[in-house]
Amino acid sequence: MNRVRRIARLLAVSYWLQIKMLATSAFEGVFQVIYPLFFATTAFLVFRQSNDPHALVYAGLGAAVMGIWSVIATTASGLLQRERWHGTLELLVASPTPFALVLVPTTTAMATQGLYSLVSTLVWAWLLFGITVPVASPVVFVIAIIAAVFSIALIGFLLSVTVVRYRTAWALGNMLEYPGWLLCGFLVPITLFPTWVAWIAYALPPTWGMRAIRSAADGGTPWGSIVMCLLLGVAYGVVGALISETVLRSARRHATLSLT
């Protein structure tokens, strides 16, 4: 029990301090708010051509969640590189805490930061395009968002772990950003893709998170999607935790921890 309590406290304190760190940079905060608006605007302009109010709501919700994905894809893969620059990566590795428990609160804080973009996109959609997103079940809607944020954070954890060994692997995150927008069904229904692509999409937690958010907004019952989103997220987290020690050992063997 003590061990569980200790881990819970470690995760909570680390998460809070990471949030504190991210929140102190006004530049990054503004960037997280403004950057997704360019893409959201493009999406709204395209979807507006259909003259279908449902399509605009679809795009509004999708563009809002897109920002959370973007934050994780671009920053989680660069997380360890940033720790290298700060000279803290070696200190984190040299601590007795399993590396997975060090990284999960950090990527969760990053995904939480993506909520800025979710709110700003919804406000932008309303102000400039008159898109109002009706939310039939607000509580379930919030639960679906939390599930999506958490599962995206765990993908971020897996992504950050896999790049321990290679210093320039942070570029991988940028490469995943746009395919993620399509594959997770943020803007385009997955049913439009070939079956094999749809299977890849179903293996990604944000696909289920997005589905749950839309269902909650429509007044549907998104619990199945929420559970799938969380299960897949945890599965990604477990894979990350399992490979983290192997990857770290490889980094110790190849002396890549201190390289900048």
Added chain:
Amino acid sequence: MPSEPVVEALDLHRSYRTRTGIVRRERKDVEAVRGVSFAIERGELFGLLGPNGAGKTTTIKMLITLLLPTRGTARVLGHDVVDAPRDVRRHIGYVFGGDRGLYERLSALDNLRYFSELYAVPPRDQKQRIGELLELVGLTGREKERVEGFSRGMRQRLHIARGLLHDPAVLFLDEPSIGIDPVGARELRATIAMLREQGKTILLTTHYMFEADELCDRIAVIADGGIVAEGTPEALKQRVRDGHVVEVETFGLPDGHVEVVRSLSGVRSVALEERGQAQVLLVQVEPGAEVTPGVLATLSDTKVGRVSAREPTLEDAYVELVSGS
């Protein structure tokens, strides 16, 4: 029965693979540490002294489990650094020099809170422990300020506090005084001496002779990846005490003269030191030998300033050991 050493390195080797070229990439193995062995007893302050690139940091990183040795073994408090890294990490503290290694956007207090969690310092003890350490390193009253506004000396002191949070039995200090001002360095040395008095076992790497001389119970001189001498500061000084040192100040010393002086009879070793506009030859002389006329003769085409003779210091012993390796 003799007690088991707290830190033990046996024939440690570590090589790095580097690559050159862009189109035709060539791999090259560089051996940074070649067969380093030493043992540190409980409560001892052991110095690892050597020039840049000698293998000090690589050795320390193998001992604190950040690098895997390519050959050899090392144990800390009986735990193997390869097979039981987590057991090693629980009992050691690691502090390195320079101003990196802290979260700039967090306050000193938050930095310490974060590492307290990582080192499983019980919550009920954290507040008191952090308070004591802030007092110890002289940062009481500044703990709520963000680290980005701290001077290098303050950062270094915060590093020390971070390394002591979990009250480790063994401390690894990797050039902790590098880049800090003389007053800060003196305070740091006083802190290290106090930690030794508290019974901590300490491995200190440095290239400052006076620091090693003042603090260390024993010193191992490391050069080119291997240990070239080991003993107490006194024993190391004794190696050169029998002779004396001639210092010759020159201006515009041409290439090749150091080698010529080194080849003179009675010369044990020669080092060249830049002091402002002058280049000073430090000539270590065998006992009873008189080399000054010979040295000056080799410098007939060079402008020579002050010439003096003095007793050897630990630094001279170090220079002889390092240049002779």
